[in-house]
Amino acid sequence: MSAAQTNGGGGVILRLxxxxxxxxxxxxxxxxxLDVREGEIVTLIGANGxxxxxxxRSINGLNHPRRGRIVFQGRDITNEPPHEVxxxxxxxxxxxxxxxxxxxxxxxxxMGAFQRRDRANFKxxxxxxxxxxxxxxxxxxxxxxxxxxxxxxxxxxGRALMARPKLLLLDEPSMGLAPxxxxxxxxxVREINEQGTPILLVxxxxxxxxxxxxxxxxxxxxxxxxxxDAHALRQNEQVRKAYLxxx
Amino acid sequence: MNRRRPxxxxxxxLALVVLLVIWLVGNFVNSPSEFVNVLFIxxxxxxxxxxxxxxxxxxxxxxxxxxxxxGDVFALxxxxxxxxxxxxxxxxxxxxxxxxxxxxxxTLVVAMAFFAAVNAGIEFVAYRxxxxxxxxxxxxxxxxxxxxxxNVALAIYDVDFRSATGLIPRTDIFVAGGxxxxxNKLFVLLVTVxxxxxxxxxxxxxxxxxxMRATAQDRDAAAMMGINVNRTISISFxxxxxxxxxxxxxxxxxxxxxxxxxxxxxxxxxxxxxxxxIGNLTGALLGAFTIGLxxxxxxxxxxxxxGSDWTRSIVFGILIAILVFRPEGLLGERTPEGA
Numbered sequence: 001m002s003a004a005q006t007n008g009g010g011g012v013i014l015r016l017x018x019x020x021x022x023x024x025x026x027x028x029x030x031x032x033x034l035d036v037r038e039g040e041i042v043t044l045i046g047a048n049g050x051x052x053x054x055x056x057r058s059i060n061g062l063n064h065p066r067r068g069r070i071v072f073q074g075r076d077i078t079n080e081p082p083h084e085v086x087x088x089x090x091x092x093x094x095x096x097x098x099x100x101x102x103x104x105x106x107x108x109x110x111m112g113a114f115q116r117r118d119r120a121n122f123k124x125x126x127x128x129x130x131x132x133x134x135x136x137x138x139x140x141x142x143x144x145x146x147x148x149x150x151x152x153x154x155x156x157x158g159r160a161l162m163a164r165p166k167l168l169l170l171d172e173p174s175m176g177l178a179p180x181x182x183x184x185x186x187x188x189v190r191e192i193n194e195q196g197t198p199i200l201l202v203x204x205x206x207x208x209x210x211x212x213x214x215x216x217x218x219x220x221x222x223x224x225x226x227x228x229d230a231h232a233l234r235q236n237e238q239v240r241k242a243y244l245x246x247x
Numbered sequence: 248m249n250r251r252r253p254x255x256x257x258x259x260x261l262a263l264v265v266l267l268v269i270w271l272v273g274n275f276v277n278s279p280s281e282f283v284n285v286l287f288i289x290x291x292x293x294x295x296x297x298x299x300x301x302x303x304x305x306x307x308x309x310x311x312x313x314x315x316x317x318g319d320v321f322a323l324x325x326x327x328x329x330x331x332x333x334x335x336x337x338x339x340x341x342x343x344x345x346x347x348x349x350x351x352x353x354t355l356v357v358a359m360a361f362f363a364a365v366n367a368g369i370e371f372v373a374y375r376x377x378x379x380x381x382x383x384x385x386x387x388x389x390x391x392x393x394x395x396x397x398n399v400a401l402a403i404y405d406v407d408f409r410s411a412t413g414l415i416p417r418t419d420i421f422v423a424g425g426x427x428x429x430x431n432k433l434f435v436l437l438v439t440v441x442x443x444x445x446x447x448x449x450x451x452x453x454x455x456x457x458x459m460r461a462t463a464q465d466r467d468a469a470a471m472m473g474i475n476v477n478r479t480i481s482i483s484f485x486x487x488x489x490x491x492x493x494x495x496x497x498x499x500x501x502x503x504x505x506x507x508x509x510x511x512x513x514x515x516x517x518x519x520x521x522x523x524x525i526g527n528l529t530g531a532l533l534g535a536f537t538i539g540l541x542x543x544x545x546x547x548x549x550x551x552x553x554g555s556d557w558t559r560s561i562v563f564g565i566l567i568a569i570l571v572f573r574p575e576g577l578l579g580e581r582t583p584e585g586a
Contacts, residue, residue, distance in 0.1 A: 060470075060471060061470075062467060062470060062471070081470075081475070082470035082471060082473070082476075083470060083473045083474060083475045083476075086471065086472065086473030087473055091471070091473075092471050094467070094468060094471060098465050098467065098468035098471075099465075099468070100460070100461050100464040100465060100468065100469075101464060101465075102460075102464055102580075103460065103461070103464070107457070110457070111457065111461050111469075111472045111474075112472055114454075114457075114458065114461075114472045114473045114474055115472070115473025159472070163472075163473065
C-alpha cells in the first residue's frame, strides 16, 4: 500500500457536514457527515432507499441540500450547479449507467470531456480509456444503447474518467452485471485508484465494495449508521448479518 | 418489433396505400406536366411546414413539451418581417432586384436573431420554473403563451392580412413540355436548403449541438458531464425561434398572413412532427414534405381529386392512419410513453 493510500495519510478532499437533502417533501438525508481523503477508496453501503444515491446527487449538484455544507478541496460547493461541480473536478458514473443511447461509444466519451478545454490531451485520454477497457475500443462506433449491460458500465466509467476527475463518484457499478463482469469492474476500479484518483463508491454488493475500499460508511434511512475501516466493517456482526448475507 | 395487428385493419391500411398509389399514378399518366408542376408547389409547402415542424420537434426532444405557442411565434415573426421589409426598408415590387434581395436577406437575419431572443425569453419566463412540475402544467402554460403571442400580434397588426407576395417575381426560370418553374418557387428552396444545412452542421458537429443531443437523450446525465443544461435549453429555444422566423418570412413572401395564421399552420407543422416521429429532426422534415405534397396534390391535381375542401380531412386522416400502424411516427423511436 502506497503512502497516499494509508488511512489518514492523505488530506481530506471532500467533506460533507450535517447534510440534509429533500426529495420533494421527503426528508431523504437526515444529517450526513463523511470524508473522502486523497488516494483512497471510500465505500457507501446500505439497503435500497437508504439515501446512497441521494448523497451523490447532493455532492454533484443535482439535488442541493437544504442544510449542511459540502466542501471540496477547501471550496464550499454546497449550492454549485452540476456543471460547475464537474469543472472543479468531480465526475460521476451514475446508477443505471445513463449513457447517451443514440450516441456512439466515442461520442459518449467525448461528452465526458465536455467541460475540459484542453482538447490536445483528448486523444491521449481516449486511448487510456480504451486500454483500460479494450472492449470499448472494438465498439467505438457502435451506439451505446445497443451494447450489453457490462459494456455499458465500462463505457459509463470510461466516460467519467474522460473528465480527468480529482474525485470519482461511482454509483452501483456492479448493478445488474454477470459475476464475471462484476469481478472485472472491481479490478478496474482498483486500477483507477492506484493511478491516483480517489473514489467514492456506492454499492449494494457490500462484500466486493468492502474488499476494494479502505474505509466504509453504512447508511440506514438517511443517516450514517456506522463508519469504520473497511476491514473492521467486514468483521462487524451487524454488517455481516444485514449486508453480507451471513447468519 | 413483432406487433400483430388484426388482419382487417392491416388489409384496410394496405387498401388505402394501394388506392393512394393508383391515384398518384393515374394522375401522372393523365397529365405528367401538371403532376410535376403540382409537385413543385408541394415542395414549397413542405419547406415552410418543415421549418416550423423542426421547432416543435427540437423542443419536444429536449423538454418533452409540446410548445403550442410555436405556431403563433411563427405568425408574429412573419408580421414583424413585413414591418421590417415593407414599412422600414420600403421594399416594393418596383425596387431593383439587388435591393430587393438585400432587403430580404437583411430582414431574414434580423428576424431570425430577434425571434431567437423572443423564443428563448418565452422559455425563461414561462417554462423554466415548471421544468420539474407535472407535465400538464407546462402544457397548459404553452397554450396560455400561445394566446398571449397571438393577441400581441392582434394588438399590433389588427385583423388585416399582410403580404409581400409580389416581391419575388413569378417569372419562369424554365419551361419544358408544359412543366415550368418560377423564381418565387426557387427562392423558397434557396433559403430553406442553406438553413437546413446550417442546422444539421450545428447539431452534429458543434459543441453546443452535441450538448443539445446529449441533453435531449438524458438531461441528468448531461448535467453530470458538465453541460450547462439551462443554457442548452435556451439555445434550443433560440434555434426553434430562428427557424420559425425564417418560415415566417418565406410564408409572407408567398401568402397572405395575419395574427391567427399560426394557429392552423402550427397544428399542421405539429402534425408533421408527430408524423415523422416527434423528437427526430429528419422525421419532422419527412413529415412536413409528406403533408406538403399531399396538400399540393389534393389541391392541384384534377383526375379524381377530392379538392381543397378535403385537404384538412385527408391530412389528418393520414395522420390517424399512420399512427394506428406506427404510433411512434415514421422515423420515431419507441419510448415508454410513446409506444
